[in-house]
Amino acid sequence: MPKAAPLSENALVQIVDEATAICAVPAPTFAESQRAALVQELLAAAGLAAQIDAAGNVVARVGGDGPALALVAHLDTVFPDLTTIPIVRNGVRLTGPGIGDNALGIAAMVYVARELAQTPPSRPVLFAASVGEEGLGDLSGVTALLDAEQIRALIAVEGHGIDCLAVGGVxxxxxxxxxxxxxxxxxxxxxxxxxxxxxxxxxxxxxxxxxxxxxxxxxxxxxxxxxxxxxxxxxxxxxxxxxxxxxxxxxxxxxxxxxxxxxxxxxxxxxxxxxxPGGSNRPNDPLLEAARAARTAVGLGIADEIFASTDANAAFARDIPAVGIGITRGDFAHREDEWIAVPPIALGVASLLELVRRLD
Structure with missing residues (x-):
């Protein structure tokens, strides 16, 4: 497969702007509805028929019916306040509670949805902004999604962690x-x-x-x-x-x-x-091989393959191939001074899109 095309500067600006807008809307666990409504609007603007399901997840599909590849990015944050969240841009950094965990993950998912709406895949892809990933949410959103949908593989999209692949669940x-x-x-x-x-x-x-x-x-x-x-x-x-x-x-x-x-x-x-639940993939599962190859194709180095705690845990527990993908570098997740770096976002999103293309 040829080397993947890099993201344009306009695409990067749009992702950053949308991540900032998403982050500004509070979404404590069990109170994600305001942010869900915004994400539904973004997916609809991308040309997808986005719905909010009974659990509160925002769900959209491209590529027809049948077992789907699921891209899941969680809506909720660990911060209990329902007031608007200020985001600060300082050079190549964005700072604000929840900007990487997981406003950027949602924005990256929306970007991929926009791309696939323009050039639909031959096999179904399901996009889900999930509720209840953090804290005592206990993966309620992704669990409901797996109960309701036929999923052939799942990618959990997180803002942090571009240098890692989550190949198992803690x-x-x-x-x-x-x-x-x-x-x-x-x-x-x-x-x-x-x-x-x-x-x-x-x-x-x-x-x-x-x-x-x-x-x-x-x-x-x-x-x-x-x-x-x-x-x-x-x-x-x-x-x-x-x-x-x-x-x-x-x-x-x-x-x-x-x-x-x-x-x-x-x-x-x-x-x-x-x-x-915990669990893991088989060591040479095709999903992992594709994730490694996608990184190489966009110019990212070899990832640390780790166990983490993401929406992918629910898939591991059902023996569904899954992986967690990070979009950029940053620090201080679950703190009010959480920050992310802007430049690596282009490679992180390009790698995610390349992985989806390779799984088609």
Whole structure:
């Protein structure tokens, strides 16, 4: 196959402008509808009949009916606020919460949709801007998509990670541990069990019990005021590893650690609130071969092949070939000062389009 054509400067400007516009529209997990409406408009302007499905995903198709190659870019961000998000351009950088994760991924997907609308593929391609990828969304959008559609392969499009290919999925479990105690006055009832104190001590035990799985306490809530013994306290825990069996075993140890050595008047209830599957492709799956070749064709170097946590996880769990593709370089994902570099976007999007062409 001949060397892929580079993106034009006008195409790059359009992608950056659309990524900026997408990022400015807030999309917390479970509240993605404003951003979904914008993406539906962009896909419609590209000439596709885009619909919002029952789960809240924006879905469009080219190339007719039948099992499709799915390009999936998630709509949601980790930021809970519903106010407009400011994006700052400083030379070759764009800075703003969610600009790389995943406003740029959506803009790249829209660009490929626009190209395929003009020169349709011979086999079906499905475009989906998915809900519920982040946090406790638990891959709800892509799971609903896989339930509803026949998918022959899936590409998860992310803004960050141009130097990597996600060839496997990191499994994760999310637990909510709720501690309850009698409460009371910090002086006159001193000695009573505190739900917050119990949480802190249990968190230390759980942290020590989790390895070799990765362990993170992402949220802690509890108490009412400084001079009251806390009646209740909650933490939300994330346990991860590339091997789902290690995650399962770590969950058992963590739950045991949370319930061990509590004060007699404090109790804990642990609930599973998220279970993101892991998995991987066969080492020489044609999808991976095509992804490697697409990078070479546009002038990108050999990628680090990694396990990651993306919408591709849901496909791995169903033995559907999948890969995660990044569009540029950047840093500080899941922080308000997240940034991406503009120049590599041209190669990242060209590689994505080339991969789609090779899979036709």
């Amino acid at each position: 499994a994760s479990m999310r637990l909510r541990a709720e501690f309850s105690g009698p409460g009371g006055h910090s002086w006159s009832d001193r000695g009573r069990g505190s739900a917050i104190h119990a949480l802190i001590e249990a968190g230390e035990r759980a942290l020590a019990a989790a390895p070799p799985a990765a362990f993170n306490i992402g949220v802690i809530e509890g108490g009412t005021t400084v001079n009251a013994i806390a009646q209740s306290a909650t933490m939300v825990i994330d346990i991860r590893h590339g091997d789902p069996r290690i995650v399962d075993a770590a969950r058992v140890r963590v739950e045991r650690a949370l319930a061990t050595a509590l004060p007699g008047d404090v109790s804990v209830e642990v609930t599973l609130v998220g279970n993101r």
